[in-house]
Amino acid sequence: MPILVVGSIAYDSVRTPFGEAQEVLGGSASYFSVAASFFAPVRLVAAVGEDFRSEDVALLRSREIDLDGLRHERGKTFRWSGEYGYNLNEARTLATELNVFERFKPHLPDAYRGTDFVFLANIDPDLQREVLSQVREPRLVALDTMNYWIESKPEALRRTLGEVDLLIINDAEVRQLTGQANLVKAAQRVFEWGPSTLVVKRGEYGVLMFTRGSRFAAPAYPLEEVQDPTGAGDSFAGGFMGYLANTGNLDEPSIRQAIVVGSVMASFNVEEFSLRRLSSLTYPEIEERYRAFKRMTHFEDL
Amino acid sequence: MPILVVGSIAYDSVRTPFGEAQEVLGGSASYFSVAASFFAPVRLVAAVGEDFRSEDVALLRSREIDLDGLRHERGKTFRWSGEYGYNLNEARTLATELNVFERFKPHLPDAYRGTDFVFLANIDPDLQREVLSQVREPRLVALDTMNYWIESKPEALRRTLGEVDLLIINDAEVRQLTGQANLVKAAQRVFEWGPSTLVVKRGEYGVLMFTRGSRFAAPAYPLEEVQDPTGAGDSFAGGFMGYLANTGNLDEPSIRQAIVVGSVMASFNVEEFSLRRLSSLTYPEIEERYRAFKRMTHFEDL
Numbered sequence: 001m002p003i004l005v006v007g008s009i010a011y012d013s014v015r016t017p018f019g020e021a022q023e024v025l026g027g028s029a030s031y032f033s034v035a036a037s038f039f040a041p042v043r044l045v046a047a048v049g050e051d052f053r054s055e056d057v058a059l060l061r062s063r064e065i066d067l068d069g070l071r072h073e074r075g076k077t078f079r080w081s082g083e084y085g086y087n088l089n090e091a092r093t094l095a096t097e098l099n100v101f102e103r104f105k106p107h108l109p110d111a112y113r114g115t116d117f118v119f120l121a122n123i124d125p126d127l128q129r130e131v132l133s134q135v136r137e138p139r140l141v142a143l144d145t146m147n148y149w150i151e152s153k154p155e156a157l158r159r160t161l162g163e164v165d166l167l168i169i170n171d172a173e174v175r176q177l178t179g180q181a182n183l184v185k186a187a188q189r190v191f192e193w194g195p196s197t198l199v200v201k202r203g204e205y206g207v208l209m210f211t212r213g214s215r216f217a218a219p220a221y222p223l224e225e226v227q228d229p230t231g232a233g234d235s236f237a238g239g240f241m242g243y244l245a246n247t248g249n250l251d252e253p254s255i256r257q258a259i260v261v262g263s264v265m266a267s268f269n270v271e272e273f274s275l276r277r278l279s280s281l282t283y284p285e286i287e288e289r290y291r292a293f294k295r296m297t298h299f300e301d302l
Numbered sequence: 303m304p305i306l307v308v309g310s311i312a313y314d315s316v317r318t319p320f321g322e323a324q325e326v327l328g329g330s331a332s333y334f335s336v337a338a339s340f341f342a343p344v345r346l347v348a349a350v351g352e353d354f355r356s357e358d359v360a361l362l363r364s365r366e367i368d369l370d371g372l373r374h375e376r377g378k379t380f381r382w383s384g385e386y387g388y389n390l391n392e393a394r395t396l397a398t399e400l401n402v403f404e405r406f407k408p409h410l411p412d413a414y415r416g417t418d419f420v421f422l423a424n425i426d427p428d429l430q431r432e433v434l435s436q437v438r439e440p441r442l443v444a445l446d447t448m449n450y451w452i453e454s455k456p457e458a459l460r461r462t463l464g465e466v467d468l469l470i471i472n473d474a475e476v477r478q479l480t481g482q483a484n485l486v487k488a489a490q491r492v493f494e495w496g497p498s499t500l501v502v503k504r505g506e507y508g509v510l511m512f513t514r515g516s517r518f519a520a521p522a523y524p525l526e527e528v529q530d531p532t533g534a535g536d537s538f539a540g541g542f543m544g545y546l547a548n549t550g551n552l553d554e555p556s557i558r559q560a561i562v563v564g565s566v567m568a569s570f571n572v573e574e575f576s577l578r579r580l581s582s583l584t585y586p587e588i589e590e591r592y593r594a595f596k597r598m599t600h601f602e603d604l
Binding site for chain 2 (some may be wrong): 017086181182183184185202205206208210214215216217218219222223224225226253256257259260261287290291294295296297298299300301302
C-alpha cells in the first residue's frame with residue numbers, strides 16, 4: 001500500500017570527524033522517501049527551489065517515488081548546515097536558511113487523499129494538521145517532531161498529537177515534551193494525548209517502543225565506519241513505515257519487525273554522507289543485515 | 303562452582319532525585335557478592351574497619367557468602383559519597399575517604415587459591431595482578447576498572463589486562479582506555495591486549511558484548527521507578543559471573559544468557575537504595591524478569 005510523506009527537502013552542508021559534504025541532498029522527506037521506497041510506493045509532498053538539481057530529481061525518480069506532490073517554487077531550496085563531534089548522537093546546527101520552505105503550504109494532489117499510511121515528518125505542527133485535514137480516514141498516521149516545535153508551539157503540537165496513532169521521537173525530545181525524565185512515565189503521558197504507540201529513537205543506543213500493553217527494545221547496529229549520522233532518524237522512519245505499508249499488518253509482531261527494518265535502514269544510511277549509501281543499497285543487503293540483527297540479539301531461555 | 307571476588311566494601315552516602323541514604327552498605331565487592339550469591343558460592347576478599355556493622359556482616363552471611371577473606375582492620379571502613387541528577391548514568395563524587403582501603407593488600411586464604419572463576423572489581427591494577435598471582439590456573443578471569451586507573455596507572459593496567467579473559471567496563475571508559483570513539487574498533491584494540499571478550503556497560507542503554515567473531519546487544523530493562531543506580535555495574539557483573547559459574551559453560555549461548563542474567567540483577571538493584579532490593583529478592587522474581595527481557599527483545603524473522 002502507498003505511503004504519503006510530508007516534510008523537508010534540503011541541501012545540507014555537514015562536517016563530521018570523518019569527512020564533510022557540501023550542499024548535498026538531505027531533508028527529512030528525502031531520507032524517509034528513499035528508505036521507504038524499498039518496501040512500498042511513496043507519495044512525496046514537499047517544496048524545492050529553482051536551484052534544485054535535476055540529478056536529485058532523477059535520484060528520487062529512480063526509486064519510483066511519486067513526485068506529483070513536489071512543488072517547485074521561486075527562490076532557493078531549504079539549506080541546513082551542521083557539524084558533529086565524536087559524540088555522533090548530537091548535531092550542532094551552524095546555519096538554517098528556510099528559503100522556499102518558509103512559505104511552504106502542503107497541498108495534496110487528489111490522488112494522494114486516500115493514502116492509508118501517512119508520515120508527518122518534523123515540520124510545523126499546524127502544517128502537519130493541515131495535511132491530515134486533506135486525507136480521508138488513513139489507517140496509520142505517524143508523526144515526528146523536534147525541540148523547536150515543543151518549545152514554540154506546544155498547544156498546536158498537542159492538538160496534532162490528538163489525531164496521530166504513533167509518535168516517533170528521540171529520547172531527549174520525548175522527555176522535554178512530557179516533562180518526564182523516566183521513559184515509562186513519559187510513554188503514559190503520550191498515550192493520554194492520543195497516540196497508542198510511542199517509538200523512542202536513541203541514536204547509537206537503538207530504539208524503544210511502548211504500547212499500553214508492551215515494550216520492545218531494539219539495539220542499533222554497531223558499525224565500524226560511521227561517516228555521517230544525518231538522516232538516521234528519517235531513514236529509520238522510512239524503513240519502519242515502508243515495512244508496515246508493505247505487509248498491511250499492524251499487529252505487534254509486525255510493528256516489531258518494522259522497527260528492526262527501520263534500524264537496518266538507519267544503519268546503512270550512516271555509513272556514507274547524504275543519500276549515497278541508500279542510493280546504492282540492494283534488497284538482499286537489507287535482508288542480510290536484518291538477519292545480523294537477529295543473530296546479534298538472540299539469547300536462549302534460562 | 304565458587305567465584306572469588308576482590309574489591310571494595312564501603313559505606314555510601316548517596317543523593318538522587320528520588321531520595322537519599324546515609325552511610326549505607328555499598329562498594330563493588332558487596333554488590334557483586336550479593337548478586338552472584340543467587341547462582342554460586344562466593345568467596346569475598348576485601349577489608350573493612352572497626353566500625354563495620356554486625357548487621358552488614360549478617361546480611362552477607364545470610365547470602366552464604368564466604369567471609370574468610372574479609373579482613374577487619376584498625377580504622378574506619380572506606381567511605382564514598384556522591385549524587386546523581388536526572389541523568390542517572392553519571393554519578394558526581396562528593397567525597398572519598400579511603401580509610402582501611404588505603405593499606406589494603408589482598409591476601410587469599412589457602413582455600414580460595416583454586417577458585418576457577420575470578421572477578422577483579424575496580425581496584426588498583428597492581429593489586430588486581432597480585433590477586434592473580436595467588437590463584438592457581440583459574441578458568442575465567444574478569445576485570446572491571448575506571449577512569450582513575452586508566453589515567454594514573456595505564457602501564458600497570460595494560461599489564462594486568464594481559465592476564466585477563468574478559469573486560470567488563472563502561473562505554474566512556476573503554477573509549478578512554480583505547481583512544482577509540484568507535485566501539486567496534488575499541489574492541490579490536492582490547493583483544494590485542496589480551497582479553498578475548500569485551501562487555502561494554504551502557505547504563506540505561508544496556509550492554510554490548512564483543513568477541514573476535516560475534517556481537518551481542520542486550521537492552522536495559524525500562525523501569526518506572528529507579529531510586530539509585532549505585533552498584534548497577536557490579537550487580538550486573540555479579541549476576542553475569544554467578545550464572546557462568548553456576549553452569550560451568552563458557553560457550554557463546556551461555557555467555558549471552560549470563561549477560562541477560564546480569565542485566566536482570568542490575569535492573570532489580572536500582573529499584574532501591576543500597577542493597578535493599580537485592581536483599582529481599584527471590585529466585586522466582588529473577589526468572590520472571592528474565593522472561594520479561596525475552597519478551598521485550600523478541601522479533602520474528604522477515
